[in-house]
Amino acid sequence: MKTIHLYLxxxxxxxxxxxxxxxxxxxxxxxxxxxxxxxxxxYDEGGVDLQLSGxxxxxxxxxxxxxxxxxxxxxxxxSDHQKTDIWQIPVTVGLKGCVTICSWxxxxxTAGPRYFYVHVHNxxxxxxxxxxxNGIGGFLGTGFSFFPYRHFLVDLFGEYSYERxxxxxxxxxxxxxxxxxxxxVVGIGLGYGF
Amino acid sequence: xxxxxxxxxxxxxxxLFADLLYVGRGNDNGTLxxxxxTTNTVLTTIPNVFTFPAESNGIVFNPNGxxxxxxxxxxxxxxxxxxxxxxxxxxxxxxxxxxxxxGEFVCLAERGVGVVTTYSTKTGLLVHxxxxxxxxxxxxxxxDSKFVYTTSxxxxxxxxxxxxxxxxxxxxLGFPDGPTxxxxxxNGQFAYVISQNSxxxxxxxxxxxxxxxTIPVDTGSAGVAVxxNGQFVYATNQSSNSVTVIxxxxxxxxxTIPVxxxxxxxxxxxxGQFAYVxxxxxxTLSVIxxxxxSVVGSPIAVGNNPDCLAFQxxxxxxxxxxxxxxxFGLTFEFFNYLEWQNDPSPQISGYVVxxxxxxxxxxxxxxxxxxxxxxxxxxxxxxxxAPLFAGAEGAGLTIVIR
Numbered sequence: 001m002k003t004i005h006l007y008l009x010x011x012x013x014x015x016x017x018x019x020x021x022x023x024x025x026x027x028x029x030x031x032x033x034x035x036x037x038x039x040x041x042x043y044d045e046g047g048v049d050l051q052l053s054g055x056x057x058x059x060x061x062x063x064x065x066x067x068x069x070x071x072x073x074x075x076x077x078x079s080d081h082q083k084t085d086i087w088q089i090p091v092t093v094g095l096k097g098c099v100t101i102c103s104w105x106x107x108x109x110t111a112g113p114r115y116f117y118v119h120v121h122n123x124x125x126x127x128x129x130x131x132x133x134n135g136i137g138g139f140l141g142t143g144f145s146f147f148p149y150r151h152f153l154v155d156l157f158g159e160y161s162y163e164r165x166x167x168x169x170x171x172x173x174x175x176x177x178x179x180x181x182x183x184x185v186v187g188i189g190l191g192y193g194f
Numbered sequence: 195x196x197x198x199x200x201x202x203x204x205x206x207x208x209x210l211f212a213d214l215l216y217v218g219r220g221n222d223n224g225t226l227x228x229x230x231x232t233t234n235t236v237l238t239t240i241p242n243v244f245t246f247p248a249e250s251n252g253i254v255f256n257p258n259g260x261x262x263x264x265x266x267x268x269x270x271x272x273x274x275x276x277x278x279x280x281x282x283x284x285x286x287x288x289x290x291x292x293x294x295x296x297g298e299f300v301c302l303a304e305r306g307v308g309v310v311t312t313y314s315t316k317t318g319l320l321v322h323x324x325x326x327x328x329x330x331x332x333x334x335x336x337x338d339s340k341f342v343y344t345t346s347x348x349x350x351x352x353x354x355x356x357x358x359x360x361x362x363x364x365x366x367l368g369f370p371d372g373p374t375x376x377x378x379x380x381n382g383q384f385a386y387v388i389s390q391n392s393x394x395x396x397x398x399x400x401x402x403x404x405x406x407x408t409i410p411v412d413t414g415s416a417g418v419a420v421x422x423n424g425q426f427v428y429a430t431n432q433s434s435n436s437v438t439v440i441x442x443x444x445x446x447x448x449x450t451i452p453v454x455x456x457x458x459x460x461x462x463x464x465x466g467q468f469a470y471v472x473x474x475x476x477x478t479l480s481v482i483x484x485x486x487x488s489v490v491g492s493p494i495a496v497g498n499n500p501d502c503l504a505f506q507x508x509x510x511x512x513x514x515x516x517x518x519x520x521x522f523g524l525t526f527e528f529f530n531y532l533e534w535q536n537d538p539s540p541q542i543s544g545y546v547v548x549x550x551x552x553x554x555x556x557x558x559x560x561x562x563x564x565x566x567x568x569x570x571x572x573x574x575x576x577x578x579x580a581p582l583f584a585g586a587e588g589a590g591l592t593i594v595i596r
Contacts, residue, residue: 036523079518079521
């Protein structure tokens with residue numbers, strides 16, 4: 001077992017070459033859906049996720065990773081079917097581990113904490129029409145980067161985030177509850193490797 | 195004269211739903227007995243509605259279901275159904291009593307003084323009166339509220355315009371010996387007139403105001419009622435202790451049903467499934483299945499001398515409700531959801547919703563549900579939904595939601 005780990009580490013360290021050693025900047029487009037089943041039932045429309053991310057090599061295969069994201073979903077309240085929208089702006093700073101698979105492809109893993117801001121708009125007079133909150137969560141991402149041309153990269157990625165939030169209300173006979181508003185994003189990115 | 199005129203404006207109840215049957219008893223200070231027709235048991239007895247010994251000659255409900263009107267030999271009375279208490283009494287003699295489909299006016303055929311009087315149910319005041327050539331006896335109002343048909347014991351049927359308060363037509367019924375009761379079909383096309391002594395029922399076309407058929411029946415006709423669908427007429431025969439069933443399509447007798455002793459008043463349930471007969475000598479009600487035209491169940495004991503009866507109109511046929519969670523995921527609130535049904539009635543102009551006795555909403559006639567938002571979870575809340583009928587609130591239904 002120990003031998004396998006050593007081989008894997010050696011592979012990661014010594015396979016770093018080409019684009020895995022270069023800084024990159026990407027624009028990503030993805031589809032977001034909530035991890036929580038209740039949130040999926042309520043917000044069953046939309047799901048656009050836009051990201052701007054970048055990475056900078058700090059040691060061999062290890063990059064410093066950061067992204068700014070915008071995602072939005074729409075839906076309707078359960079039972080009374082009143083329209084509601086939610087959008088988030090997560091800001092992520094983490095680490096990215098990159099492995100070159102061949103001369104034109106690499107695989108990566110990203111992880112780290114994230115700050116997020118969430119805004120909810122309820123088209124209802126019975127609950128708070130607008131609610132805002134922010135918090136700290138975490139994320140885990142993975143993907144494959146392809147380099148069809150020099151400096152040009154195409155990224156297929158997936159991401160999971162954990163963001164627990166509890167909104168506050170001042171309305172009478174309205175309640176709020178702590179929910180996991182993170183979820184999954186899958187999508188594609190286009191970028192430039194410096 | 196033991197014969198009583200029992201009149202019911204059945205076309206009114208054709209679009210109404212009722213669970214309660216009010217029975218008038220004679221010679222007992224006007225005691226009313228309330229029957230729950232879902233169980234056919236006496237729900238309550240309202241004693242001494244009259245302040246003196248008198249017989250109930252007739253009873254009608256306001257279509258809004260909130261008031262019942264009954265007439266004795268000397269007075270007619272307005273009773274609040276919610277409290278089952280007398281709220282108004284007027285000098286007036288029967289035996290005929292009828293109410294307009296809108297519930298706006300009560301008309302009395304006052305044989306003793308020879309007039310037809312019309313009272314406003316809103317003000318309780320006499321609106322007008324008219325003396326036909328002969329003393330009126332039975333009375334019925336057309337579904338369009340335009341005409342009053344009243345019989346005279348001398349053998350005539352008078353048509354009175356409600357708008358002009360004049361006799362517009364006099365129909366010679368062809369037999370002078372006591373035409374009494376009268377009922378008009380729900381479509382308003384025919385009036386069925388009974389004659390207690392000639393043992394006939396006459397069919398009068400309201401279009402031509404002529405007698406179009408004469409139907410022999412058992413002896414001693416007393417009460418008459420038309421099924422809500424207008425297909426059959428049920429008439430009691432107090433001397434032969436039976437009920438005659440007449441097909442309005444063929445104007446022939448299709449069944450004769452033995453009932454109790456001296457059947458007088460008769461009323462058909464709004465759904466048309468049963469006819470209830472007041473057996474005066476027995477002190478009972480017989481229940482007839484209109485499907486089999488046979489008596490079903492045991493007679494319902496109601497006390498001495500039942501002679502007239504009427505169903506309480508319920509404009510709402512059902513009211514259901516539950517508490518629901520309006521869940522936005524991150525935030526939520528509870529609301530109490532009410533849903534009701536009624537039989538189609540062009541006269542319902544809207545609905546009023548009360549929460550714990552406080553009016554919270556006025557809704558249009560096309561709305562059959564209401565959501566009361568921002569309620570506390572699991573807290574019992576009482577709701578009343580009342581129809582707006584002829585400009586006033588009718589009898590509603592209540593529900594408790596928790």
